[in-house]
Amino acid sequence: MDVSVDISNSGIKREEIERILEQAEIRTPSPEEMPFLRLTEEKKISRLREIAGSLKEKSENLIVVGMGGSSLGIKALREALGKGNGELIILDNVDPTFLSRTLEKIDLKRCSFAFISKSGKTLETVTIMNLLISILKKAGTELKGRTVFIGNRGNAFEEIAKKESCPFITVPEEVGGRFSIFTAVGVFPSLFAGYDVDSLFKGARKAVEEWRLAGKLAAVKFIHYLRGRNISVMMPYSSLLREFTEWYAQLWGESLGKERKGQTPMKAIGTSSQHSVLQLFLDGPDDKIYQLFKIKNYRNDVNLPAKSVILPFLSEKKLSEVIHAEFEGTVAALKERKRPLITFELEEISEETLGYLFMLYMIATVITGKLMKVNPYGQPAVELGKRVATAILEGQRT
Numbered sequence: 001m002d003v004s005v006d007i008s009n010s011g012i013k014r015e016e017i018e019r020i021l022e023q024a025e026i027r028t029p030s031p032e033e034m035p036f037l038r039l040t041e042e043k044k045i046s047r048l049r050e051i052a053g054s055l056k057e058k059s060e061n062l063i064v065v066g067m068g069g070s071s072l073g074i075k076a077l078r079e080a081l082g083k084g085n086g087e088l089i090i091l092d093n094v095d096p097t098f099l100s101r102t103l104e105k106i107d108l109k110r111c112s113f114a115f116i117s118k119s120g121k122t123l124e125t126v127t128i129m130n131l132l133i134s135i136l137k138k139a140g141t142e143l144k145g146r147t148v149f150i151g152n153r154g155n156a157f158e159e160i161a162k163k164e165s166c167p168f169i170t171v172p173e174e175v176g177g178r179f180s181i182f183t184a185v186g187v188f189p190s191l192f193a194g195y196d197v198d199s200l201f202k203g204a205r206k207a208v209e210e211w212r213l214a215g216k217l218a219a220v221k222f223i224h225y226l227r228g229r230n231i232s233v234m235m236p237y238s239s240l241l242r243e244f245t246e247w248y249a250q251l252w253g254e255s256l257g258k259e260r261k262g263q264t265p266m267k268a269i270g271t272s273s274q275h276s277v278l279q280l281f282l283d284g285p286d287d288k289i290y291q292l293f294k295i296k297n298y299r300n301d302v303n304l305p306a307k308s309v310i311l312p313f314l315s316e317k318k319l320s321e322v323i324h325a326e327f328e329g330t331v332a333a334l335k336e337r338k339r340p341l342i343t344f345e346l347e348e349i350s351e352e353t354l355g356y357l358f359m360l361y362m363i364a365t366v367i368t369g370k371l372m373k374v375n376p377y378g379q380p381a382v383e384l385g386k387r388v389a390t391a392i393l394e395g396q397r398t
């Protein structure tokens with residue numbers, strides 16, 4: 001595995017980065033400050049592996065129900081790594097049409113279930129869980145042997161798990177939702193899908209070793225934020241990383257968008273977005289910092305025909321040559337327009353590179369919180385909306 005990061009086109013000098021980090025007294029990350037640095041222990045992983053194995057004996061699919069930090073990480077992994085040897089179906093919206101369409105296509109009797117909520121009281125998670133449990137019960141299907149509940153010790157899920165004789169898997173209280181990919185939240189579904197959790201953790205450990213790079217990333221983005229660049233674009237050159245950009249958007253947006261501070265995450269995909277927002281990037285307001293990801297080796301590269309019908313230069317090329325050329329084109333154009341740019345080169349898309357990126361960005365987010373002087377944990381502002389929705393559903397508000 002190899003991920004290299006180039007900040008030489010970010011427009012910020014090394015001395016300035018170092019000065020900012022020094023002034024804010026950014027030191028080696030500690031688990032006290034960043035509880036997500038404590039990766040799930042081997043003993044617990046073995047237990048999770050056993051449970052996942054026993055569920056797989058009965059089912060082909062795992063239906064994962066969870067919101068925000070309880071699903072975005074595993075969605076990113078699923079999209080990047082594919083089906084594995086067990087399929088994940090992730091339900092994270094109470095849109096009636098989406099839910100009924102998805103459920104129509106599934107034989108619930110052939111599924112296992114992971115209900116994931118740290119708090120055990122998230123409206124959408126509980127709604128979907130109620131629905132699924134009632135469908136199963138009507139069909140006379142027991143939850144036992146096909147269901148796990150995942151959350152903080154003592155939450156309401158633990159009680160249900162006990163009642164239904166299902167495993168309750170704990171998530172450390174101190175690890176926040178959007179920082180929980182390396183807890184059971186991400187690990188259990190990964191094991192069911194057959195992803196290589198050891199490699200995921202290997203990548204994460206490497207990012208911890210290279211925490212200074214996360215510091216630089218944080219400092220560059222913070223300096224641009226101070227200069228009015230309050231939009232942070234992430235644009236991987238792979239459709240397989242679209243959900244990773246969603247995970248990043250939550251991490252960056254929910255952690256830093258506080259007290260009128262924050263940098264709006266914007267998601268784009270190479271090459272698709274070249275035909276939608278690239279014009280804006282190049283010729284619109286200079287209010288963005290760009291993070292572009294190049295994938296060096298695409299799995300299943302494709303040889304194009306020996307003779308191209310139109311555009312003769314395409315003859316005998318590989319698909320990867322086309323996407324690489326377009327990546328270089330965008331980099332050159334952004335540079336020419338003097339737009340601040342950070343480029344990542346990923347050897348490939350794998351568990352290890354993803355583990356690295358998840359950890360690198362989580363560390364960078366906490367460091368940026370320190371630079372911006374905001375608490376990266378919690379999301380106090382979203383509570384009001386939740387209270388209103390609850391009051392409406394309780395009939396106390398119309």
Ligand code: PA5
Nearest residue numbers: 068069070117118119122177178
């Ligand atoms: O990052 C967070 O803490 C949130 O996005 C949560 O993950 C999300 O609200 C779901 O919470 P819970 O896991 O308690 O259901």
